[in-house]
Every structure is written in C-alpha cells, then in structure tokens.
Amino acid sequence: MGRFLSLSKPSTKLPLYACSSMAVALTSTFSPRPFFQFPRFKRNPSSLLNSIAPFSVSSQLSNATAEGGSFSGRVGFLGLGIMGTPMALNLIKAGCDVTVWNRTKSKCDQLINQGAKYQASPADVASSCDVTFAMLADPQSAVDIACGVNGAVKGMGPGKGYVDVSTVDGATSKSISESIKETGALFLEAPVSGSKKPAEDGQLIFLTAGDASLYETVAPLLNIMGKSKFYLGEVGNGAAMKLVVNMIMGSMMASFSEGLLLSEKVGLDPNVLVEVVSQGAISAPMFSLKGPSMVQGKYPTAFPLKHQQKDLRLALGLAESVSQPIPMAAAANELYKAAKSHGFSDQDFSAVVEALKANL
Numbered sequence: 036m037g038r039f040l041s042l043s044k045p046s047t048k049l050p051l052y053a054c055s056s057m058a059v060a061l062t063s064t065f066s067p068r069p070f071f072q073f074p075r076f077k078r079n080p081s082s083l084l085n086s087i088a089p090f091s092v093s094s095q096l097s098n099a100t101a102e103g104g105s106f107s108g109r110v111g112f113l114g115l116g117i118m119g120t121p122m123a124l125n126l127i128k129a130g131c132d133v134t135v136w137n138r139t140k141s142k143c144d145q146l147i148n149q150g151a152k153y154q155a156s157p158a159d160v161a162s163s164c165d166v167t168f169a170m171l172a173d174p175q176s177a178v179d180i181a182c183g184v185n186g187a188v189k190g191m192g193p194g195k196g197y198v199d200v201s202t203v204d205g206a207t208s209k210s211i212s213e214s215i216k217e218t219g220a221l222f223l224e225a226p227v228s229g230s231k232k233p234a235e236d237g238q239l240i241f242l243t244a245g246d247a248s249l250y251e252t253v254a255p256l257l258n259i260m261g262k263s264k265f266y267l268g269e270v271g272n273g274a275a276m277k278l279v280v281n282m283i284m285g286s287m288m289a290s291f292s293e294g295l296l297l298s299e300k301v302g303l304d305p306n307v308l309v310e311v312v313s314q315g316a317i318s319a320p321m322f323s324l325k326g327p328s329m330v331q332g333k334y335p336t337a338f339p340l341k342h343q344q345k346d347l348r349l350a351l352g353l354a355e356s357v358s359q360p361i362p363m364a365a366a367a368n369e370l371y372k373a374a375k376s377h378g379f380s381d382q383d384f385s386a387v388v389e390a391l392k393a394n395l
C-alpha cells in the first residue's frame with residue numbers, strides 16, 4: 036500500500052509575504068504518514084520570530100518543506116479559466132514571481148495588470164520558470180499544452196518542476212509525467228476539489244501524487260491556493276481520487292435535481308425542501324449554495340456542466356478498468372449528456388436539472 040499524507044492549513048490565511056523577500060521559513064520536516072492520519076498544520080511561534088528567509092531567485096527548486104516554508108523561485112501558470120485565474124491571482128497577491136500564458140491571450144490581462152509577467156508559449160513559460168502549474172480544461176488540452184508544439188516539455192529540464200492541477204484521467208497524467216520526466220524535470224499531479232469561490236478564497240483541496248520532493252517544494256504555493264493537501268503516492272492516485280469525488284458530486288447533484296422537481300410537482304415548495312435538506316443528515320454546502328438559484332432556473336457558472344460530464348465519463352472509464360459497477364454514476368452521466376445536448380454545457384453543472392424538465 037502506498038504512503039499518504041494530508042496537511043491542512045490553519046484557519047487564518049497565510050501572510051501576504053509568504054512568497055516574498057520577507058518570506059517566513061517555518062521549520063519542519065517532510066514525513067509521509069499513513070492514509071487517514073491527517074495532522075493539522077501548526078505554526079511554531081518561536082520559528083516565526085527567528086527564521087526570516089532571504090529572498091533569492093533560484094533556477095533550482097528550493098528546499099521548502101511540506102508543512103510550511105516559502106518558495107522563492109519563479110512560478111509559471113498555464114490556463115487562466117474560471118479556476119486558473121483566481122489561483123494565479125492568489126500567488127501574485129502573496130508576492131510570488133508569476134509568469135502566465137493562456138490560449139486566449141486577453142485573459143492574461145487581468146493578471147498582467149496585477150504584476151504577472153507574460154510569455155508567448157507554454158515552452159517559454161516553462162523555460163523561464165522554476166515550477167510551472169497547468170490548469171486546463173480536459174485530458175486533450177492538458178496533453179497539448181504539456182507535450183504539443185511549443186508545449187511546456189520543450190522548456191523543462193533538470194531542476195524544474197511541472198504541476199498539473201487539471202482534472203484528467205490517470206493514463207493522461209502518467210503520459211504527461213513520462214514526457215516531463217524524460218527532460219530530467221519533476222512531475223506532480225495535483226487536481227483540486229473546490230470550485231470558483233474556494234479558488235478565489237485560497238480554500239482549495241489539493242489531491243497530489245508523483246514526485247514527493249516536488250510536493251515538498253511546492254507545498255508553500257499549495258498552501259497559498261488551498262486549505263489542505265493530500266499526498267497520495269504514485270501518479271494516477273491523485274487523478275483517481277478526484278474522479279471518485281466528482282463522480283459522487285455529479286450523482287448527488289442529479290439526485291438533488293430530481294428531488295427539487297418532484298417536490299414541486301406534488302405541490303411542495305422546493306425552497307422549503309432546500310431548507311429541510313440543509314438541516315438533516317444529507318445536508319451539503321452544495322445543496323444550500325445552489326438550491327435557491329436552481330429553483331429560480333438560474334445557473335451562474337462556477338463549475339461548467341461540460342466539465343462535470345467529462346469527469347463522469349472519466350470516472351466510468353476508471354470503474355471499467357477495475358470492473359467496478361457504478362450504475363448510479365452511469366445514469367447521472369446520461370443526464371449530463373442530455374443537458375449538454377440541450378445547450379447547457381457552459382452553464383453551471385446544477386443546470387442538469389433542466390434535463391429533467393418535461394418541456395425540454
């Protein structure tokens with residue numbers, strides 16, 4: 036069985052200078068722990084007072100630790116969509132030296148205005164940075180941006196690291212990992228759980244796997260963008276964990292949608308259903324957050340429906356690979372496919388309720 040590590044950040048946000056010349060180095064050692072042992076990250080006040088790390092721009096990966104520390108290198112960010120933009124923004128706000136690239140260049144403007152540098156290709160970003168993050172839509176775009184013409188691989192090499200935070204399947208992640216590692220660089224898959232708001236608030240959950248030393252190095256950056264991080268061992272385990280989580284989420288949303296419509300059909304107020312659900316054992320932040328707007332037929336996009344359907348499709352592939360029946364997820368997948376065919380791809384995944392409406 037692999038080794039697993041999860042660390043949570045304290046309730047207070049990291050100081051804004053976590054990446055800057057006034058970076059605070061928190062003394063700790065990296066020690067993977069067995070699964071289900073989730074220590075909370077504690078700061079040692081005396082080390083806060085006594086260990087101010089000097090700023091240095093290094094072409095080598097730093098020796099930052101998994102439980103704290105600072106990252107003083109150059110950070111690349113590829114993919115500035117709903118998730119990538121706030122994640123990169125949080126790094127900039129924390130004082131990191133960030134270089135961005137996005138297929139649609141105009142989406143870089145906000146980041147450049149906030150202090151980011153720009154490079155014209157993923158290869159140029161990777162060659163000018165110590166660590167490069169990628170937050171892309173799906174397996175195809177993740178492979179293209181890593182391994183395609185002018186892909187990040189062309190700019191990678193010994194002393195660098197590539198962190199793919201996109202939601203993809205394990206086979207895709209392994210193939211990107213192999214291409215990156217052939218250059219002598221390190222690879223970490225780190226898909227995130229948590230949507231637009233958690234990304235804005237630096238409250239994501241990172242599900243990482245791959246090179247443990249890269250995990251350790253980028254931990255201060257993950258701490259800026261997220262509230263906790265799990266190290267799950269071999270490449271593929273992070274992807275699998277993310278797909279299982281999103282398989283559950285997709286089915287939950289489909290079931291909730293059925294409940295909303297059924298309650299209305301039998302003469303109940305669906306808003307009251309949302310309230311009842313919120314007080315019981317099946318309460319979930321997702322239902323309370325999205326329920327009221329679903330009742331109004333509004334689906335402001337946080338997690339695009341097309342990405343939820345992609346995750347269900349990939350989860351079905353994962354289940355197939357181990358002959359595990361997942362009939363609920365298979366049924367939910369059909370519903371998301373129907374919603375896509377009715378034009379709801381780019382709306383929030385809660386628009387799946389529309390696929391159940393008889394008048395469609």
Ligand SMILES: NC(=O)C1=CN([C@@H]2O[C@H](COP(=O)(O)OP(=O)(O)OC[C@H]3O[C@@H](n4cnc5c(N)ncnc54)[C@H](OP(=O)(O)O)[C@@H]3O)[C@@H](O)[C@H]2O)C=CC1
Pocket residue numbers: 113114115116117118119137138139140142170171172173175176179180200201202203227228229230231337338339342343
């Ligand atoms: N939104 C959410 O709540 C969450 C999303 N995720 C996952 O994170 C990833 C990104 O999601 P999100 O930010 O919402 O998605 P968006 O659709 O908002 O952004 C997708 C990004 O991928 C880029 N992209 C898409 N296709 C290509 C391509 N062929 N070549 C180059 N770039 C491409 C887009 O570039 P361009 O701007 O040019 O279109 C954009 O930067 C997905 O894997 C998603 O499943 C994970 C957790 C939560």
Ligand SMILES: O=CC(=O)O
Pocket residue numbers: 202227228229230281338
């Ligand atoms: O992948 C989506 C999420 O909310 O997590």
